[in-house]
Amino acid sequence: MLFKPTVWLKNVLQIDKKLLFKYKIKGLILDLDNTLSTHGSPAAEFGVTEWLSALRGLGVKAVVVSNNTAKRVKPLAEELGIGFVAFGCKPLPFGLRKGVKLLGLPKSRVALVGDQILTDVAGGNLYGIKTILVEPFYLEDKPSFRLRRKIESAVFKRDFSKLEKR
């Protein structure tokens, strides 16, 4: 199912040792806006830096693949100490393929983490990797975003009844 994530969580901080072990995940492809940081904010959300260090401690690698510009993605990825792909073109596979290459892991051990069903979840599913949907830190106010939320809410209601929710 194109729009159905493997796991649906409140936010990235809930990705812990138990979950990574359960799904045999050794690398994460991370969306940036509303996944690691509020849209447009130069800083990561509270707890994200510590969460990434904990991941490193577990031997889990991470890379950012964002559809946003390098100007937006680079400073934050560098501050977090992880590689990045800008202009990721999700849901198309090109950026995700680059991300997996940067991780140096087989696709089967990689999960994509993001807040958007139509770009992140659909992209990960099209590319054939596990997907972890997180709820956005901040619901955007622009009409285009509001329309997307409406579509996503409809998808949630229809397809997510049996989904693992923690």
Ligand SMILES: [Mg+2]
């Ligand atoms: Mg996002």
